[in-house]
Amino acid sequence: MTTPSIRPATTADIPAIAAIYAHAVLNGTASWELDPPGETEMLRRFDAILAGGYPYLIAERNRTVLGYAYAGAYRPRPAYRATVENSIYLAPAAQGLGIGRLLLEALMAECTKRGFRQMIAVIGDGTGASVGSRRLHEKAGFRLIGIAEKVGFKHGRWLDQMLMQKELGEGDSTPPAI
Template sequence: MTIRPATAADLAEVAAIYAHYVATSVITFDEVAPEAAFWEERLRELDGRGLPFLVADVEGEVAGYAYASQWRPKPAYRHSVEDSIYLAPGRTGRGLGRALLGELLPRCAKAGVRQVVAVIADTGEQGSAALHRSFGFEPAGRLKGVGFKLGRWVDTELMQLDLTG
């Protein structure tokens, strides 16, 4: 496995991974998978801000990806990001998420990020929260019933990591 910056050539696989979760889970609140143009713009935007967009490359295939995007759109939030990590179906439980987050965080710090926020849909599974805890993220709150998808109301757990300490 190699963790490397995403390129335009990776975006079809990135889009397919995300589309899987849009269609089959509540870990994203999107209900329609975005078009390829969205991913092209996302890559350009993050590049332009100096923020990381990484892929886990396993034998030439994108097995997962992670990126950090500005937490909120208002200018005062420019030093805070939200991390996003998605793994290809069948690639979970192999350390890919740990490798991606382990590479994403120092790149965020290098980009001048001070705070990283994780917004984790409460699916009843603790994998994502446990991963974030293992890197020092702390609970920052819970938003109850803020998403409705696949016939159920879903809470989100907020976790936060201070990169300045």
């Protein structure tokens, strides 16, 4: 099986992105939305990420989108400007094949290139059903910085939220250039 290519997402990818995300919303706990947004809303979110100067990446093989990853503002206040939050979603058939790792590595490299210094992973149900996401981030060098217990309710149960963090580039050794 050939290694998937990683590239910047385009508006033509929105239908595939929306389908992957809809599956995650309806069947998993990575997203705490209860109803999947449509393509129009996903396009609005995509445009906002790009307008903010953040990367949005696609993994594809044979012109089939296997997953996507993007970074966005961790918090809206200016002092957080060098910190990003990551998001990674994979098509069901692409899970467990190392594609999440490829996307995360490319996303970290792109964020570092853009001058971001910290990356935060907010993992929904990181102590339960989303253990794969937790392990992915651990292998990439993220460290656990906290667990908020029972702060979400989805699929008939209470969910914990796990926060993990990784320094990018110069980390906190110098002031940010952005």
